[in-house]
Amino acid sequence: MAIDRLQKIIAQAGIASRRKAEALITAGRVKVNGVVVNELGAKADADSDTIEVDGKVIRRPKAWTYIILNKPGGVVTTASDEFDRKTVFDVLKGVDTRLFPVGRLDLDAEGLLLLTNDGELAAGLTHPAGEVPKTYRAKVKGMPTEASLDRLRAGVDLEDGPARADFVHRVESGGPKTSRENAWIELTVTEGRNHLVKRMLEAIGHPVIRLRRVAFANLDLEGLRPGQHRNLRKAELQKIKAIARTAIRKRDRRRAGEAD
Numbered sequence: 001m002a003i004d005r006l007q008k009i010i011a012q013a014g015i016a017s018r019r020k021a022e023a024l025i026t027a028g029r030v031k032v033n034g035v036v037v038n039e040l041g042a043k044a045d046a047d048s049d050t051i052e053v054d055g056k057v058i059r060r061p062k063a064w065t066y067i068i069l070n071k072p073g074g075v076v077t078t079a080s081d082e083f084d085r086k087t088v089f090d091v092l093k094g095v096d097t098r099l100f101p102v103g104r105l106d107l108d109a110e111g112l113l114l115l116t117n118d119g120e121l122a123a124g125l126t127h128p129a130g131e132v133p134k135t136y137r138a139k140v141k142g143m144p145t146e147a148s149l150d151r152l153r154a155g156v157d158l159e160d161g162p163a164r165a166d167f168v169h170r171v172e173s174g175g176p177k178t179s180r181e182n183a184w185i186e187l188t189v190t191e192g193r194n195h196l197v198k199r200m201l202e203a204i205g206h207p208v209i210r211l212r213r214v215a216f217a218n219l220d221l222e223g224l225r226p227g228q229h230r231n232l233r234k235a236e237l238q239k240i241k242a243i244a245r246t247a248i249r250k251r252d253r254r255r256a257g258e259a260d
């Protein structure tokens, strides 16, 4: 038995956030065992009831799966690609559960990608209010001076608003073959805007040649070569769930503030 509020079941299935799930329910778009349920207090058994959203049956995963993948370059972070390119799911051999990526990495970007079938965790970790830290190593053209790294610390103007980085520094060996024409920079950002790191480094005049995410929240890539993956360990999972819960609380407080 897995009796829960309908909005929680819908959110965990990754269909919508809890708030959007509530709106779907009150709009009469959710059915339980063929009957429209439009009351917010309603509960259902995610294992035995047939729950439909807009006529599509949602299934509760038999088990929750949380995977860290060391994404290689040249694969897209989507389930199916319109150009038929290789996806991260092609790389995840032996995983037959339907998962979704928590955030995205560009086609050419490498590194840590979390994948799960826990829609609520994914929603918490990717919401801007959560400010979940993501650390990247970027190989850039040229040698940025401390003054230009200070610009990243202070914030640079991008076309969709200012962006700043925490803990920016040059690393001596971010990867093979660091030459005088290139440098490796490590920086932490707490946003997830499209191509954010590339645009920030471009803004200080040092375009990115290679980009690798080395940490996400409490997780890192230790022991994983490109293309390899592993399940989260129990302690990692407990921590990341706490981070996602905090993010959701912050999001809800922010929304309540906006509604006042």
Ligand code: URA
Pocket (backbone or CB within 6 Å): 104, 105, 106, 107, 109, 194, 195, 196, 197, 198, 199, 211
């Ligand atoms: N910033 C980027 O520019 N690309 C990524 O894939 C992730 C962060």
